[in-house]
Amino acid sequence: MIKNSEGIEIPLYIITEIKKNEGYLGQLDSLGDGDHGINMSKGMTIALKNILADGTHEMTAGFEYIKEALLEYVGGSMGPLYGMMFLGFIRASKGKEEINSFVMASMLNGAVSNIETITDARVGDKSLLDSLVPAAAAFSESIQVDQDFEKGLRAMAEASQRGLESTRNLKANIGRSVRLGDKTLGHLDAGAASCNIILNALSKSVIGIERGYGMQRFLNDPNEVVDDTIQGYLYHNHDIQILPQNQRVVKLKKINKKVALVSGGGSGHEPSFVGYVKRGLLDAAAIGEVFSSPTAKSFLDAFKAADQGEGVACIFGNYSGDNMNVKSAILDAEDEGINVRYVVSRDDIASAPKEKQEKRHGIAGLYYMWLVAGQVADRGGKLDSVCNAAQKAADNTRSICVGLHELILPAVGHPNFHIKDGTYEMGIGHHGEEGLETYPIEPANKIAERMSNALIDDLDLKSGNEVAVMLSGLGSTPISEQYILLRGVEEVLNKHKIKTVRTDVGNLVTSLNMNGAALTFMKLDGDLKPLLPSTSYS
Structure with a gap:
């Protein structure tokens, strides 16, 4: 059970997840008005503002602010439907000091009952009830069997997911989509989908x-962690500055006349991105919220701040938000006479199979792209040459991550997923996404072997090939253990007669406190080999 008075993290996490999935929800609503994600995010943004202004730590109070925002500011059917859902949560939990499995069951059943009083929709009509009703039933059934709160919550989430998937095979029988028939x-x-995200x-x-x-943690306000990080970094690094008109853009104070290098991405990967605004690497970087893309305006401002008349190379990781915002900023830059080309990193082999490399995400491999492109730019290379070098680095770079313990988002206060004690996950994402495979914990050499062989296979490395090797901790991995892993990696490479030309070890591209x-x-x-600088940043 949990204390209601200390449960504000619950509504805050719901808000975070809805806002993070705004684009996804908008895509799903493409047959309708296409505004589902925008409106849900709008309501949650208003609720978040009011929660922070109030300063409450109570779960029920947080739900009250969500309900009010949905009913007052979100039009159409969404506001009333989800407002009634949260009203069910509120009525069942109000006045309760502790939230146990029985209170949770009442919250879920109350949400179902409230929604069914204002709509004719029922399970099978292709609505939020297809996710909510089976979830509530699964939770109640689970706690009746063994009264295990956590097991009931997992059963609820699984049933909600199955309910969401069931809507794919349903024809809309309620709402505006009815007119579209088959x-x-x-x-x-x-x-x-929104209901599933909430549950x-x-x-x-x-x-x-x-x-x-x-x-x-060493935090002030969890919602100000990005700005506090940037400000702290400026005290330590006197060669950089933030733009007066945009506090989320960092640039070198003095940029030589050359092709400018710009990157950007979500915070939480420090020292990336802000830490690589330095000579020989980036000239400017756009900084987003934790694990969220910078805005198009921030990318545009970074282009303008870095441009020295020789063009701008934007090198970033392959994520949907970054792609959209970079491309939008490039169009605006063209209108202002700035020539921008972009190169995308797709080095994460766990994010998509080899035959679908175009869908892979960009993670730690960006580091080598910046190193190589920076050398070409500093040697006077033109924009095409800089981008071609970055692309060649991207084409020849692969990465894989393993996790021993999950990360915790500062504004949320708990992990996105759980790695069971005595196990580790291979192929985790840089934003805390679950891994592809789970193994019992093994000696470091065995883990290093699994990681190395995966990259050797994907890159099709052969005896006699040469490689640069980077091993980065993900935030809370001791440096000593990183070197132990590196030793295991080198043993594998030596066995395959693959020569290591350069090694970089340390917390180079992290994932909060993972x-x-x-x-x-x-x-x-x-x-590529002559373009690796002698300077190491590890």
Whole structure:
């Protein structure tokens, strides 16, 4: 059970997850008005502002602010439907000091009852009830069997997911989509998706509190962590500055006349991105919220601040938000006479299979792209040459991550997922996404072997090839353990007769406080090898 008076993390996490999935929800609503994600995010943004202004720590009070924002500021059917959902949560929990499994069951059943009083929709009509009703039933059934709160929450989340998936095969029988008839078949329902996101966030946040994940961190306001980080970095690094008109853009104070290098991405990977604004690397960087893309305006401001008349090379990781914002900023830059080209990193081999490399995400491999492109730019290379070098580095770079313990988002206070004690996950994402495979904990040499062989296979490395090797801790991995892993990696490479030309070790591209490591190989040839600078940033 959890204390209601200390449960504000629960509504805050729900808000965070809805806002993070704004684009996804908008895509699902493409058959409708396309505004589902925008409106849900709008309501949650207003609720967050009011919660922070109030300063409350109570779960129920947080739900009150969400309900009010949805009913007052979100139009159409969304506001009333989700307002009634949270009203069910509020009525069942109000006045309760402790939130146990029985209170949670009342919250879920109350949400169902409230919604069913204002709509004719029922399970099978392609609506949020297709996710909510089976979730509530699964939770109640689970706690009746063994009264295990956590098991019930997991059963709820799983049933909600199955309910969401079921809407793909349903024809809309309620709402504006009814007019589309069979065209709605094959599409997930946006309302059920929002419900699923809310219930998953509810499950994860309550489990996190139950497990005692704390926030004993060096923070002021968790919602100001990005700005505080940038300001602190400026005190330590006197060669950089933030733009007066945009506090989320960092640039070198003096930029030589050359092709400018710009990157950007979500915070939480420090020293990336702000830490690589330095001679020989980036001239400017756009900084986003934790694990969220910078805005298009921030990318544009970074282009303008870095441009010295020779063009701008923007080198960033392959994520949907970054792609959209960079491309939008490039169009605006063109209108202002700034020539910008971009190169995308897709080095994470766990994020998509080899035959779908274009869908892979960019993670630690960006480091080598910046090194190589920076050398070409500093030697007077033109924009095409800089981008071609960065692209060649990207084509020859692969990374994989392992996790021993999950990360905790500062504004949320608990993990996104759970790595069971005595196990580790291979192929975790840099934003705390679950891994592809789970193994019992093994000696470091065995873990290094699994990671190295995965990269060797994907890069098709052969005897006699040369590589650059980077091993980065993910935030809370001791430096000593990073070197132990590197030793294991080198043993594997030596066994395959693959020569290491350069090694970089340390917390180079992290993932908040995750205990784990990212391993990156860049395959070298006569073009790339001379472009590796002698300077190491590890």
